């Protein structure tokens with residue numbers, strides 16, 4: 213399996229530190245508002261990556277954090293000159309930042325479930341790991357990588373020789389204007405040093421530390437600590453959006469490697485920006501969407517997930533509502549196909565041609581996914597396969613057993629893609645009771661009474677279909 217490693221600026225064969233095991237860290241959400249569709253694209257990629265690694269037989273340990281303090285409105289190296297996003301949101305919503313964190317963490321977990329993301333094995337919150345952060349900062353001070361001024365701690369980037377290896381923004385280049393403009397902070401030895409610990413008497417979320425009574429950690433140090441706490445000093449994969457590469461990930465490398473003297477992460481994977489209607493997404497332009505906005509407009513979360521899969525994660529994707537509608541139609545055609553397979557009831561000798569088609573589909577799917585998770589390629593393989601099987605069904609050249617095998621293969625692909633199986637609408641309790649009653653009557657071979665219940669269900673808008681796999685119920 214090949215992955216594009218931002219650190220090497222090329223595709224590389226993926227080799228984990230430990231055979232068949234993968235330690236993966238995904239930069240998680242900052243819970244100051246609902247996740248937008250750009251964030252969700254990045255998290256969908258992380259989910260697909262984990263699922264495909266598992267599909268190929270790796271045992272993955274996935275850690276995705278919750279950032280609930282210290283992520284500033286300024287995301288350059290002088291982030292300390294900005295404001296904490298959490299506290300800004302609290303001020304706007306007239307709540308305290310802890311309430312903001314709780315509310316949007318809950319909202320994010322709901323969105324994750326709707327998007328069909330697997331639960332990461334660990335989901336640490338930054339505010340719950342302050343002790344570990346203080347410990348890491350102490351180590352950096354002791355080793356000469358960090359210094360204290362006015363109760364704040366800064367990382368001295370001139371001391372870490374590898375600075376810039378991920379983003380290309382070396383100390384030399386920063387001096388010549390790379391990495392954006394930064395404000396002069398008289399406390400810092402160099403304007404490009406970044407804050408590890410910030411003392412601020414007005415900050416609502418605060419902790420006492422060896423450097424002062426009223427401080428909080430910088431965003432970068434949080435991720436270093438949370439990654440190493442659960443995955444060890446060297447991890448296999450670290451993901452994030454391309455905007456995280458600098459300064460966030462560059463600083464994570466400096467802190468982690470400065471503290472441990474070891475390589476922090478072998479494969480850095482970054483998801484490209486998303487445009488909306490051809491422009492950068494922004495609230496002021498009115499082209500800003502959260503998952504909730506799309507659900508309100510009548511779109512399903514699975515359609516969004518499918519739309520993401522139609523674009524390669526390293527290509528810029530242009531989101532439009534028309535595109536989302538088209539994704540929903542594509543998905544419906546697969547769901548119809550799955551229904552057709554389930555309902556297929558035809559005696560026929562097993563078709564040798566089918567085995568060939570299935571083998572071709574499986575190999576094609578794996579070839580595309582092995583190539584840096586080429587999901588659009590994998591979908592093309594699946595659509596071709598669906599077309600061929602539909603043709604066999606039209607020609608009545610597919611047996612019951614064949615249709616089951618095809619169904620199983622698509623289900624196997626869907627362990628990775630997480631969209632190909634239809635969302636079953638939850639039926640109301642009265643309907644479930646009637647269904648149970650009908651099942652019981654059928655078991656007792658009381659056909660007439662069972663039919664009566666079926667008619668009653670139909671009158672109330674629930675259709676019963678008896679398939680080879682048993683009865684299925686859906687809204688009319």
Ligand SMILES: [Zn+2]
Nearest residue numbers: 239240435460
């Ligand atoms: Zn992070």
